Amino acid sequence: MSTPVYIFKRILQALPLLFLISLMAFTMLKLSPIDPLASMRANPSVSAAAIQAEEERLGLNKPAPVQYAIWLTSTLQGNLGASTTGGSVAVRLMQHAGNTLLLNVVTLFFTWLIALPAGVYAAVHRGKLLDKFFGFLTAVGMSMPTFLLAFLFLMFALATHWLPIGGMTSSDFAERDTIGQVLDIAYHLIIPVCVLTFVSLAGIQRQVRSNLLDVLRADYVRSARAKGLSEEVVIYKHALRNAINPLITLLGFEFAGLLSGAALTEMVLAYPGLGRLTLEGVLTKDMNLVMASIMLGAVMLITGNLVADLLLKFTDPRITVE
Amino acid sequence: MVSSAAPQVNTPAKVKADLKHTVLSRMWKDKVARTALVGLFLLYFSAFFADILTPYGMEFNDANVGNAPATLLHIHNDNGELCWPYVYQVKQENDLATYRQTFSEIQTTKYPIKLMVKGESYKLLGLIPLDVHLFGVEAPARIYLLGADMNGRDNYSRLFFGAQKSLTIGFLGLFIAFPIGIFYGAVAGYVGGFADNMMMRFAEAVMSIPSFYLLIGLAAILPLGMTSSQRFALITVILSFISWPGLARVIRGMVLSIREEEFVQAAKSVGMPEVTNIIKHVIPQTASYVVIAATLQVPNFILAESGLSLIGLGIQQPDASWGNMLKAAMDQPNELLSQPWLIAPGFLIFFTILCFNSIGDVLRDVLDPKLSGGR
Numbered sequence: 001m002s003t004p005v006y007i008f009k010r011i012l013q014a015l016p017l018l019f020l021i022s023l024m025a026f027t028m029l030k031l032s033p034i035d036p037l038a039s040m041r042a043n044p045s046v047s048a049a050a051i052q053a054e055e056e057r058l059g060l061n062k063p064a065p066v067q068y069a070i071w072l073t074s075t076l077q078g079n080l081g082a083s084t085t086g087g088s089v090a091v092r093l094m095q096h097a098g099n100t101l102l103l104n105v106v107t108l109f110f111t112w113l114i115a116l117p118a119g120v121y122a123a124v125h126r127g128k129l130l131d132k133f134f135g136f137l138t139a140v141g142m143s144m145p146t147f148l149l150a151f152l153f154l155m156f157a158l159a160t161h162w163l164p165i166g167g168m169t170s171s172d173f174a175e176r177d178t179i180g181q182v183l184d185i186a187y188h189l190i191i192p193v194c195v196l197t198f199v200s201l202a203g204i205q206r207q208v209r210s211n212l213l214d215v216l217r218a219d220y221v222r223s224a225r226a227k228g229l230s231e232e233v234v235i236y237k238h239a240l241r242n243a244i245n246p247l248i249t250l251l252g253f254e255f256a257g258l259l260s261g262a263a264l265t266e267m268v269l270a271y272p273g274l275g276r277l278t279l280e281g282v283l284t285k286d287m288n289l290v291m292a293s294i295m296l297g298a299v300m301l302i303t304g305n306l307v308a309d310l311l312l313k314f315t316d317p318r319i320t321v322e
Numbered sequence: 323m324v325s326s327a328a329p330q331v332n333t334p335a336k337v338k339a340d341l342k343h344t345v346l347s348r349m350w351k352d353k354v355a356r357t358a359l360v361g362l363f364l365l366y367f368s369a370f371f372a373d374i375l376t377p378y379g380m381e382f383n384d385a386n387v388g389n390a391p392a393t394l395l396h397i398h399n400d401n402g403e404l405c406w407p408y409v410y411q412v413k414q415e416n417d418l419a420t421y422r423q424t425f426s427e428i429q430t431t432k433y434p435i436k437l438m439v440k441g442e443s444y445k446l447l448g449l450i451p452l453d454v455h456l457f458g459v460e461a462p463a464r465i466y467l468l469g470a471d472m473n474g475r476d477n478y479s480r481l482f483f484g485a486q487k488s489l490t491i492g493f494l495g496l497f498i499a500f501p502i503g504i505f506y507g508a509v510a511g512y513v514g515g516f517a518d519n520m521m522m523r524f525a526e527a528v529m530s531i532p533s534f535y536l537l538i539g540l541a542a543i544l545p546l547g548m549t550s551s552q553r554f555a556l557i558t559v560i561l562s563f564i565s566w567p568g569l570a571r572v573i574r575g576m577v578l579s580i581r582e583e584e585f586v587q588a589a590k591s592v593g594m595p596e597v598t599n600i601i602k603h604v605i606p607q608t609a610s611y612v613v614i615a616a617t618l619q620v621p622n623f624i625l626a627e628s629g630l631s632l633i634g635l636g637i638q639q640p641d642a643s644w645g646n647m648l649k650a651a652m653d654q655p656n657e658l659l660s661q662p663w664l665i666a667p668g669f670l671i672f673f674t675i676l677c678f679n680s681i682g683d684v685l686r687d688v689l690d691p692k693l694s695g696g697r
Contacts, residue, residue, distance in 0.1 A: 020527035031543045143676035148668035263534040282542040297532040
């Protein structure tokens with residue numbers, strides 16, 4: 001099967017899944033006891049007519065199945081609706097999702113940049129001091145809650161004043177030129193990226209190490225060594241290439257895990273990402289906002305898995321997608 | 323060839339006992355696992371006897387010392403000689419110009435630390451009425467080893483009571499999520515066909531929502547006016563709800579191959595009912611995987627609970643949990659340096675997870691050498 005057909009088929013398969021997810025998310029929201037208009041109702045200066053108009057606008061006065069149908073049709077038309085605090089859900093979502101995506105992509109990049117050489121080194125020099133040191137670091141990393149690490153970095157930033165304390169931009173962001181803005185965001189990304197990289201690094205480094213160790217025991221590696229190839233060629237040309245495949249599947253999972261892991265980090269570090277937006281929506285029972293962000297999270301997760309599968313096909317010609 | 327000696331018969335019970343023996347003793351031989359087991363024992367012991375080990379109860383507060391720093395222990399008397407540790411009463415002053423609170427010691431009366439003192443009465447395990455605390459000082463002095471929170475409650479004592487919540491939720495969650503996950507996966511794998519397809523699609527749908535988003539969505543469903551124990555129970559249910567599908571999927575995969583094994587087919591052919599066959603023959607085959615997965619799942623429950631409580635959707639005040647104690651750190655990040663003890667619960671979470679993960683790793687090496695990955 002050719003790749004475009006495969007992608008098309010995978011997208012078709014994802015549709016019923018997304019429908020199920022939207023049903024679950026909707027049921028969840030309807031069961032929640034929070035009143036989205038509570039603050040309006042509590043305010044004596046807001047007239048009953050205004051509340052009714054707001055209910056009308058948000059579609060809250062209709063029975064639940066009708067509300068779901070309205071939400072579904074407008075979403076399919078590309079209209080994600082308005083949020084209770086005013087403003088278009090789509091605009092807010094895009095900003096926040098962009099921020100989360102930026103954080104995750106940078107994190108993934110650094111994770112792999114460090115994990116791959118570290119894993120290879122640990123496998124090749126198995127049992128040596130540095131391997132043991134990496135082993136200790138990964139054990140710490142795998143058990144480290146992201147929020148604790150975020151707190152520790154915040155303390156570091158407070159003590160040294162070298163790094164910003166949370167947020168994504170400085171207060172004078174708007175007045176800077178483009179280069180200044182990029183640098184400012186990069187400066188603010190340091191802490192969240194460090195936190196997430198350290199935590200996700202651990203699992204990947206371990207996986208690289210153990211995969212490579214398995215491959216290094218294989219017969220073809222022994223023959224490669226026996227015919228006198230240099231150790232570099234054996235490891236990088238023969239072993240590593242075969243050890244890498246299971247890791248690409250991991251990449252998909254990693255992406256999904258990052259979305260969740262990033263949510264807490266975002267909250268602790270006041271980073272304006274999807275996690276914070278969702279929490280805000282849940283706390284104010286902003287139906288359109290929560291539905292949209294849960295769906296977006298699911299789409300990102302499914303896409304991550306699809307990309308991982310495609311990459312796998314790309315790196316390993318033996319794999320045929322079907 | 324028939325040996326003349328009596329044949330060695332390994333009854334299933336004996337094999338099981340041997341296996342259990344070797345698993346435990348091999349774990350005990352491993353230095354890391356032994357340390358982790360001792361660590362966990364200490365943690366659970368502290369949680370279990372929290373009432374005795376702490377100087378104050380969970381809800382005890384002294385509004386005069388809100389946000390007070392850790393109480394200083396003095397071990398030198400007025401002449402500079404070593405003596406039994408004592409504390410002074412702490413006085414709070416507000417600077418009206420800067421709105422800053424300062425705390426100073428009233429150095430007139432020394433309050434020596436007393437062991438096994440009578441204090442607040444409580445019921446150990448909800449049954450035995452007692453009023454003995456391991457240590458304490460006489461009022462009006464307070465001994466707050468890790469400072470006070472904004473309501474003037476003792477952070478140190480609350481860590482112990484928080485442990486009761488945070489440490490039990492992991493196991494309670496297992497008891498709900500694992501039976502569901504195992505049975506769901508086993509049925510799907512065993513029955514196969516259309517039902518399997520539908521069941522797995524549903525599990526995939528749950529798995530396709532990033533777990534933290536699902537978690538906060540579900541936590542928001544909880545009605546507002548619940549008692550703390552109801553809330554605790556429902557949060558456990560929610561945590562279980564997001565964690566069963568992963569297990570179900572793996573179990574299904576294993577069952578797909580187990581159901582083709584001869585002993586399962588044999589039982590089927592002599593007319594054993596399907597449910598009995600699943601429970602008696604199929605599920606036990608997945609045992610070693612389940613034990614490992616369970617050990618590695620507990621940390622996820624603990625993390626999820628603390629994450630939820632950290633953002634205010636989990637265990638609510640005045641109850642203590644490690645997560646909601648950390649909320650103080652999140653709400654006032656600028657105080658982290660002046661009150662570093664705010665993140666103490668975070669370190670306990672880290673330590674607990676480290677213990678469970680270490681035990682899980684060693685357990686995997688012992689139970690399933692194939693999975694150990696060349697260690």
